[in-house]
Amino acid sequence: MGDLLNSGSATVLALIILGLAALGFALTRRRTVVSVQGDTRRLHSLPAYYGYNAAMLIAVPSLMVIAVWLLVQPVLVQNAVIELIPEEVVAEGSSVGLVMSDVRRVAEGLDSAVAQGAMTVQEAASLDAGATDVRAQLAEIGVALGADVQGPVLAAAQRYRTMTATGRLAMMVTALALALAGFAYAFSRTNADFRARNTVEAGIKALLILAASLAVLTTVGIVLSMLFESINFFRLHDWKDFFLGRSWAPNFRGDSDLSILPLLWGTLYISIIALAVAVPIGLFAAIYLSEYASSTVRSFAKPLLEILAGIPTIVYGLFALLTVGPFLVKIFGRGEDGLLGVDWMSGATSVLTAGLVMGIMLIPFVSSLSDDIINAVPQSLRDGSFGLGATHSETIRQVVLPAALPGIVGAVLLAASRAIGETMIVVLGAGAIARISGNPLEAMTTITTRIVSQLTGDTDFASPETLVAFALGLTLFVLTLGLNVLALYIVRKYREQYE
Known part of the structure; x- marks a missing residue:
């Protein structure tokens, strides 16, 4: 006992x-x-x-x-x-x-x-x-x-x-x-x-309802916890400075500039570069695997491609810091030592570094979802196009992709949500400087990085410099939720049902 x-x-x-x-x-x-x-x-x-x-x-x-x-x-x-x-x-x-x-x-x-x-x-x-x-x-x-x-x-x-x-x-x-x-x-x-069967089925139904309720209540609890702390933050800090200011300079001694705009710009800038890398490569890979590849090639190529989704993000961050960043410096930086003879990039951390590596990470998200969506297009549509004399490439461009476009757009928006919420790649690859700049070779930071920074160490949860992390988290949650809702709306509104 x-x-x-x-x-x-x-x-x-x-x-x-x-x-x-x-x-x-x-x-x-x-x-x-x-x-x-x-x-x-x-x-x-x-x-x-x-x-x-x-x-x-x-x-x-x-x-x-x-x-x-x-x-x-x-x-x-x-x-x-x-x-x-x-x-x-x-x-x-x-x-x-x-x-x-x-x-x-x-x-x-x-x-x-x-x-x-x-x-x-x-x-x-x-x-x-x-x-x-x-x-x-x-x-x-x-x-x-x-x-x-x-x-x-x-x-x-x-x-x-x-x-x-x-x-x-x-x-x-x-x-x-x-x-x-x-x-x-x-x-x-x-x-x-x-009536044992009726009792058992009623019990299983109750357990299923409980499981669904726990998932919903967990989401509600997360939102409420961030909301209440965000309200405490806006009681201590002017909301106009948070949403309309242009400077991020936290100072735990007071007089802090806590504007989300520089962080939001860095988040969106890195995400756009990541999507510019992931969407074309992922979509072309999906088209090849679903329309051109043989069953033998597909059987090992798709699992190998999806391995990228299982790599920890910290490994991607180290790859950005130790490989991609120094490679970009050799091209764009160090004056005469650079391949282009320019001095545009002073360090390995930059928006371009994080964006490229994040784009590689997102490739399996885009390719796997797009591949499933393209395969869901009925074969009868392809046969009809071939019967009218269209070539394989014309069938893909004019029949298959338009039919699968709503699902592909939804997959891209879901990948965008994943990019916006990424942390480790940005911490190691993009730097920690909050600024609004159009130069992709400069170091910047994102909302997720600042949340980690503000909550790290011996913090006082009564100061606006700490509570701002909850306001940032709530803003990020609303942003990603909006993208997910938009993706579902597009898929449902423009999805065509084929007999």
Whole structure:
């Protein structure tokens, strides 16, 4: 029991409940068949439905309780534990998160000492938190710490251990009680007249509705969290400067210029270059794979092309910084050392660097979606065009592409949304300078890069220089949402239905 409570309790408990659900399925199904002396035609539903009903009543409520418990308990424990930490300790240390990290570290050390037999549970709970050298007291029982531990942290760790263990035990008892109650209820209702199929289908429908609701509610929660913080930002900073200003110069000491226009310009500029690279290459690749390539070529060329979509964006960023950027500098920069003998590019980071690499990343998005859309055009249209004497290329230009154009436009807009939200390629390839300029060889930055920058480090979430990240995030969300809605509108409005 102690091992269950101290190591992987939720996983072990979930496995036990799933085992009970499997047992309930088998026993309930068997009882149903026995109740009609093996003549399953007398049952309202198939025997398996009676087992499914028992398994659902055993597993679903218990697993939901475990999930909610795991989400709520850490918050409640932290709120109770942090009361033991004096305000001056938090002020001297830094944030509440760092203090709680020390508390958890000490609690884990005490658990380890108890597990190894260096001390008993009672001794761990009775350690003197008021001792002058808490670190030495812990070292005597084998709890080695790399930093000094103050008395309040030890007291908080002791309460943390107690409340966590109590919570785990209560979770286990509650979940098992629900599972057994569900088994007893399902077993008592099992008879030939019970409409098990209707009950199971209603339960599955409820689970599907819950899953859909969680997805919607998650989106709503994200939007509301950004909205409320954005409102706090506009209470501290003039909205005219944010939307109409031309300078981005955050200063945590005050008097900051926080205009989104330079960031928005950099975002759109890099995205346009990326789409200028990805759309032609991706579309031509899709046309070749769908109209010209043999089945053998297509079978290995398309998976190889789609591998680009699985490469981490940090790898693309490093490729931009170490390969593409220096290559462009050799062409456009360093005066006489450059191939063109000009000095237009002073460093490896630029809009063109990030745009080219991002365009390479977007190629599989455009090609894969366009390929599926082109293949969806009915073969009868091609045959009719060939019958009228059109060549293969004329059929593609005048029949296939016009029929697939709405879907292709939607694919391009979805790729644009992906480009606007990219971060790592821009961080490493485009630089961090917020400016409005038409020169693609200059370094610029984007909205996503500034969001990361403003929320990195020891930030004060009451200052406009930090809250501006939420306003930027909300603006970016609205921008990408608009592009997605536009893509869906175009696809639905101009899609032609072919018989």
